[in-house]
Amino acid sequence: MEARINSHIVIGTAGHVDHGKTALIRHLTGIETDRLAAEKLRGITIENGYAHLRLPSGGVVGFIDVPGHERFIKTMLAGAMGIDAVLLIIAADEGLKPQTIEHLNILNHLGVSKGCIVITKKDLVSETELVALSNAIKDLTHNTSLSGFDIVYYSIYDDSCREMMLDTLERFSSYSDENKAYAASRLHVDRVFSVKGVGTIVTGTLIEGQIKKGETIFQYPGNKKCRIKGIEVYGQPVEIAEYGQRVALNLSIDHDQIARGDLLSSVDQFTPTMIIEANLTTDQLSQEIRHWQRLKLYHGTREVLCRIALGNDEAIHSYESRRIQLRLESQIYCKVNDPVILRSYSPMVTLGGGIIVSSHANKRIVDQSDEEAFDDLMELKTILKHSSCFFNIEDRFFERTSLSLSKGYELVEKMLKNEIILKLNDDAYALTDNWNALCELILDAVSIEHRQHPLRKGIQKETLRSKINTTFPLSKSEFNLTIDTMISNKLIKESSNSISLFNYSPELNSVQKNAIDEIMAIIETHQQALVPMNDFLVIRLDKNVIYDLLYYLINYELLVKINDEYIMTMTLYKMSVQKLFDYFETHDVLSVAEFRDMTGFSRKSTVMLLEHFDRVKLTKRSENNRTMIKN
Template sequence: MIVGTAGHIDHGKTALVRVLTGTDADRLAEEKTRGITIELGFAYADLGDGGITGFVDVPGHERFVHTMLAGAGGIDLALLVVAADDGVMPQTREHLAILDLLGVHRGVIALSKADLADDARRAEVTAQIAATLAGTGLNGAPVLPVSSVTGEGIETLRLTLAQAAAATKARALDRRFRLSVDRSFALKGSGTVVTGTVLSGQVSVGDTVTVSPRGLAARVRAIHAQNRPVQTGIAGQRCALNLAGDGVSRDAIHRGDMVLDPALHAPSDRIDATLRVLGSEPRPIGTWFPARLHSGAAEVGARIVPLAEALMPGAEGLVQLVLDAPLAASVGDRYILRDVSARRTIGGGVFVDLRAPARRRRTPERMLQLAAAAQPDAEQALRAMLAAPPFMVDLGVFIRDRALGPDAAARLAGAAVVLDAGGSNVALSADTHRQLVGAMLDTLARFHHEAPEMQGPGREKLRLALTPRLPKDAFAVLLSERIAAGDVVAEGAFLRLPTHIVRLSEADEALYLRILPELSGEARFRPPRVRDMATAWDIPETDVRRVLRMAARQGRVDQIRHDHYFLRATTAEMVGIIAEVQAEAPDGWVTAAAFRDRVQNGRKVAIEILDFYDRQGVTLRRGDLRRINPHRADLYGG
């Protein structure tokens, strides 16, 4: 269990930790001289539950609330200290508000300096504390009178903390590793050491990790968990990691960095989140409101963009947080906002989407998606997101941004239909997948009905006609599935239903029958050009070209060059002629001149024909020589 102290300056937090653990958490000379905590302090003790409880001692002065926030993230229980002589003070209230915003709902109230108050004063301050806790997550927390001077109540407090430690549940071990760095230093003989709370997962000696947001690769050389050397550190523990690697140094790693599983490295500078504004805030939160954002031990400048109307004091709503610098975070992380002068806490909330869009961020569809994503359970969130526009989720991003481990990822993949495109895995609900396949087949059927003379639509045209509109790589996977199932036939760049047969209109069929003799007979190797036929017959060239293109799609003719069409039977016959010339050639290679002489055509047209076969893979080319590719010789029935 990790215990975090909270409370006003000089209310005895550090002294209480010293009595409980035997460790002086004030480690800086200035702290000892001034008698106040400036930096985070850490201490550890076995309180009697058989485990090691870690204590994070935070500053109480208003100037160091940002340091308090660095230590408050990741604690299991708050030890709120209120001096019996002073009672509830401003920093008591602010620390309590911060704990509430961070979701810390387990706590013990230590009524410190009890030796300085009589029973009446104790009762008065206890009532004051109860009133202050009302409406917060710590409402009803036990209030225990204690004195670091006389020892009064210390054993009772120790027992209460031990019972709380025994009841503390293990954190998310099934998630990937994340540690929020609050200190980085160099240790003689060891090198760079970072400390922090393990937020999720586990890490072992020898593991490769990434320091985010910088993206610095490192290897774990040694681990101390709860102040003891171990081979593996787990979620919920305070750990010190001895790191090694190129560029790894105390100056390269800072408070607020995140040491994590390399698969999770994807920092964000634009995040959609929930925000609860404290009732003490003096004015509404409008668009582009400046603030300082605290998440884990990180602090970064931010601008707040409400996703509806301005948020009034005491209100809660969705906002977009535009950050001054990238942040390593996870969906579900809690954060705190303070004003830019660091004088007051504005509010806080939970990260909902780490990949927030800069545009169309307030559309009804976007609001539905955020409402779905805000559900705390990953599987419920995924199902809700798949039921809301745009009805698909990049499953890889969803899993990464929630730091989910392999087992959880496998469960999610089983709860959806996943189009695995290698670089991305697009998830759809079973209903959406079924509707999408139905819409694909209906769109092809409608196209065939409206244009029976056409082979079918192109792949991109079909993709753009469907809703939801899949990314190109995901659509390619879906299409491949349907082709393999026999629902769709692909012919080059065009798609059709298996039952569709291309038919020309009566007028187009009549024009084709007029063209056919020009491509047949003795002149079959020397057909007229499209424009020559159109000129001779005094009809639009576009009509002749259109009919020939449709005939090519039907497999009746082949377009050798822009202006030359050959009957498919002629195309196959010429493959046989190339094979004959090749067999007669001493070296087994065909020249353009030899082929030209056989088909009695001009050299230019002969080369165009051979180039066509090169493009189709029917012939293999070496300089100006060709030979039949045995693997494609039957492409035209040869």
């Protein structure tokens, strides 16, 4: 499968407050990214700003101008999560500052490995000072993802700087990524607003996949379905947007039902998580990170509180790399290999970052001494454990994973071979553990029915489905597939819509056999074809035992239950049905009187039997007449 080549890239600015990030973008693009009155008044960026530039080659660069002030790091993170490359801005007259270093650490944790370092305001210092600052920057970025970045000197008053920057941008403006191109679409919302006469507008970076105008997309955490009414990319209406682009979407959803931090995705069953595991690398820490410390996690454009689970005597120190587990206080929707950033709860300082290695972990303390590297197979197993009982292996199945299609199908074959999953038919697979638990639950329910009602054939199918529904909420087709498969495996059997254990058959004792003889004698001597069930209570046994015996005879088709109060023999019932069929061979309409004369039954018995035929869909009543239902 050939990957699409994108002619666009999203570049974020980073750096200390008032180092010239917004001025640089304005000089490059002619677009003012400070969009709030407070920003223009104070001269600093408070919210992320957006601009775009078409390069001489035809490629498009989208810019995210993030705030540099320490109080707006949260906003900076929301923008940085969706960038492909960075311009790290450092003012020549001020040099390296606290937010420069914090932004650098964040970019390193996010794995941003494309971009350049721009020393702005070069006209305010000497050549010697520029060289000294460049050397300091090289030392600072050594052993980070920004190591080896070009260092560009810039002044907004020198147009030759703009031309030089355009050449630099051309070198990393085109890129390709097969996994991102063909993955399910994901967009973390960073802005929401409404336009009169248009409706709800959301913006964000399409980090994976492709979206089309008119398609359905799902909003999380609300799990709301909405239609994409319109798409704009860099201010221009388009029919299709692809991964890596900054987009604005006009959605068929109320403005108050979607917010910054929400996820939009084509995945219609994106499973949330409250426990993740990540490979964390820490920065310089003023204090060690302790077990159960409350932290802030940043994923996508979302911020959630969490606790870190290390073990009571464990701690994490500066510049340490290790696997950790985080217990979240709010749900997130994530995938393996998603980047995350951790900050302290108070004071708010960036502690470190890394990537998610388990998106739906079980509660545990990660043992560093024997911890195995997380692999693709574990990711797939984790996703399956949080899926419905049955799943279909098709291309869309892998949309919730970070796997390519070829790798995904390869792992499925491996899991089938190792009996981690089972193939029930061409459209249904199940985790072996889940399937075994489901079968055990069904066998237990059927066994309980046999113990409580030993004379009955088994448990009614719908009753059985309702009993297991709390643990395994199966659709009707999934339940029927389960029953059919268990019958094929000779675990259970079905008769007259009743489910019993495969080798089960009721056994009558001598008292029960004598009672059945009495039941049949009462029927034979009864004046009418339909016999009231209460007439059998003259037998000197407990009422419940008598009724169990009657249902035993009904289940084994010796008697037929006409309604809740009357029964008749199967022999007489079949004769009555045959007379009904014979009559409709030559007639279209049957009256009560005509059927009474045919059978010789009383009018009361005739009416009850015809009403029974109506219920079982043999006949259809029209006033006092019946017609045959053709089936």
